[in-house]
Structures are given as C-alpha cells and as structure tokens.
Amino acid sequence: MAASERTPLLTVEELSLSVVRHGEERRILSGVSLDCAPGEFVALVGESGSGKSMTLRTVVGLTPRGSRLSGSVRLGDIDLVTASKAQIGEVRKKRAAMIFQDPRAHINPYQTIGGFMCEALRVNRGMSRSDASATAARLLDEVGLFDPEAQLHKHPHELSGGMLQRVMIASALASEPELLLADEPTTALDVTTQAEIIAILQDLRASRGLAIVLVTHDLDLAAGSCDRISVMRYGEIVEQAEARELWRNSQHPYTQALLAAMPARLAKSPAQRPQGQS
Numbered sequence: 001m002a003a004s005e006r007t008p009l010l011t012v013e014e015l016s017l018s019v020v021r022h023g024e025e026r027r028i029l030s031g032v033s034l035d036c037a038p039g040e041f042v043a044l045v046g047e048s049g050s051g052k053s054m055t056l057r058t059v060v061g062l063t064p065r066g067s068r069l070s071g072s073v074r075l076g077d078i079d080l081v082t083a084s085k086a087q088i089g090e091v092r093k094k095r096a097a098m099i100f101q102d103p104r105a106h107i108n109p110y111q112t113i114g115g116f117m118c119e120a121l122r123v124n125r126g127m128s129r130s131d132a133s134a135t136a137a138r139l140l141d142e143v144g145l146f147d148p149e150a151q152l153h154k155h156p157h158e159l160s161g162g163m164l165q166r167v168m169i170a171s172a173l174a175s176e177p178e179l180l181l182a183d184e185p186t187t188a189l190d191v192t193t194q195a196e197i198i199a200i201l202q203d204l205r206a207s208r209g210l211a212i213v214l215v216t217h218d219l220d221l222a223a224g225s226c227d228r229i230s231v232m233r234y235g236e237i238v239e240q241a242e243a244r245e246l247w248r249n250s251q252h253p254y255t256q257a258l259l260a261a262m263p264a265r266l267a268k269s270p271a272q273r274p275q276g277q278s
C-alpha cells in the first residue's frame with residue numbers, strides 16, 4: 001500500500017503508561033507511536049517484557065488498575081485514552097477484537113465450540129439461536145476449518161491447538177471488527193500450523209480489509225509476513241520501518257542484534273527474503 005493511500009484506522013501517538021502500586025510509580029510504556037490502516041498487517045516485535053502486550057491491551061481498554069496514561073490511542077474518531085467506559089465497551093464489542101497465544105485459556109472446556117461462538121453472537125448481535133449457529137459455521141468455514149457444522153458440536157479438547165486458534169479467530173470475527181489485535185497467536189504452535197494461521201490473517205486483511213496488529217517475538221516471521229514492523233525495547237519503539245527495509249537495512253543496534261541472532265537469516269540472503277509470504 002502506498003504511503004499516500006493510507007488513512008490509519010488505529011493511530012497510537014506518544015503513548016506512555018505507568019502503573020502506580022503502593023505509592024510507587026513504574027513506567028511501562030514511554031512515547032509509543034504506531035499506526036495501522038485498513039488492510040494493513042503490521043508487527044510489533046521485541047523481547048519479553050518490552051511492552052508489546054500492554055500496547056495492545058491499551059487499545060481495548062485492558063490496562064492494569066492504577067494505570068496512568070498519556071498520549072493518544074485513536075481508533076477512527078475515538079481516543080481510547082480519554083474515552084468513557086461505555087465508549088471503550090462499544091469498541092470492544094463492535095470495532096476491535098483480540099486473539100491470544102493460548103486459545104485453551106480463553107475457552108470454557110465444558111462448553112461446545114458452538115456454545116462458545118453462539119453465545120457471543122446472540123449477546124452482541126442479538127441473533128436467534130439458528131442464525132447464530134449458521135453464522136458460527138460460516139465463520140469457521142471462512143478460517144478454513146473443515147466440516148464446520150460438525151466442529152460446532154465438539155468440545156475444546158477434541159480440537160488441536162491450531163484448530164482452536166482458528167476458532168478463536170472465527171469468534172473474533174463474530175463482531176465484524178475493523179481491527180484485529182493478535183498477541184503471539186502462533187507462539188504455541190508448530191511451524192506448519194504457524195504458517196497456516198499467518199496465512200489466514202493475511203487472507204482476512206485482504207478479504208475483509210481488516211487492520212491487523214501482530215505481536216510476536218519472531219522477527220523472521222514478522223519480516224516474512226507483515227507490511228511494517230515496529231521493534232520495541234524497554235517500553236519504547238526503537239525502530240519502525242517497512243518489513244523489507246528493516247530486514248535489509250536496519251538502523252538500530254538492537255534490531256541489528258535481533259537480526260544477527262536469527263538462524264533463518266544465516267540461511268537466506270536479503271534478496272531471497274519473501275515479501276508478503278503466505
């Protein structure tokens with residue numbers, strides 16, 4: 001997408017976040033800025049504890065108690081830093097959805113897949129039981145789960161991790177969001193399944209025009225699948241660039257160290273790196 005065509009849906013500007021506990025203030029994010037336009041797939045990469053999840057959580061109002069925020073997080077015309085609880089609730093219900101690393105932690109093991117998905121469709125979209133069931137099956141089909149009607153009757157333990165992550169993506173789509181926040185959605189999966197999940201996200205940004213922010217530790221994965229990458233360290237963005245440019249010509253020593261540590265990079269020259277690999 002040419003820079004001139006981009007009108008960001010999500011714009012994070014100079015976001016800082018501190019948490020005050022027992023009278024002590026601890027800075028977690030410092031001046032984070034990033035954006036994501038409809039149809040764009042951007043990555044937030046960095047080591048553990050660098051603030052990637054906290055950045056995503058701020059977008060959907062899931063900051064810890066005692067948080068102090070400054071800067072802005074705009075989704076269209078709403079600033080989530082100053083928005084009311086009701087506005088944030090609306091954003092979470094209708095405009096932005098989040099998926100996580102471990103789908104099993106986010107689904108009741110005693111509920112069927114259909115029960116889980118239909119509950120959200122009935123509560124959030126006021127659908128009848130039969131419409132919710134048909135919509136759930138259509139969404140499972142959209143994320144490539146074979147025999148979707150049969151899957152609706154299964155329990156989580158009957159599905160593999162990859163299948164369950166597809167269910168979580170389908171369920172995130174239930175609210176017809178404009179923005180999808182994916183927090184390490186492939187970290188717990190084997191390499192082949194990882195690639196399948198990333199391919200689904202890429203299809204969705206094209207077919208639905210979804211804006212997608214992917215959080216990952218894996219710079220190789222981000223470079224091979226995303227349009228742009230922001231590298232985070234100690235709560236700050238240290239470098240931000242087009243994925244290909246970052247791979248070829250990173251400017252920050254931290255990014256360079258991350259790149260140098262990647263086994264995949266030793267095997268491939270920059271010219272061989274895919275762009276928009278699926």
Ligand SMILES: Nc1ncnc2c1ncn2[C@@H]1O[C@H](COP(=O)(O)OP(=O)(O)OP(=O)(O)O)[C@@H](O)[C@H]1O
Binds near residue numbers: 019028047051052064
């Ligand atoms: N609920 C919380 N209260 C206070 N501090 C928190 C809370 N959650 C996270 N933190 C702190 O905020 C910092 C950033 O955490 P965050 O979870 O965003 O890191 P991350 O980059 O997502 O790491 P990982 O790759 O391990 O998931 C860490 O120092 C963490 O300890």
Ligand SMILES: [Mg+2]
Binds near residue numbers: 052053
């Ligand atoms: Mg995290």
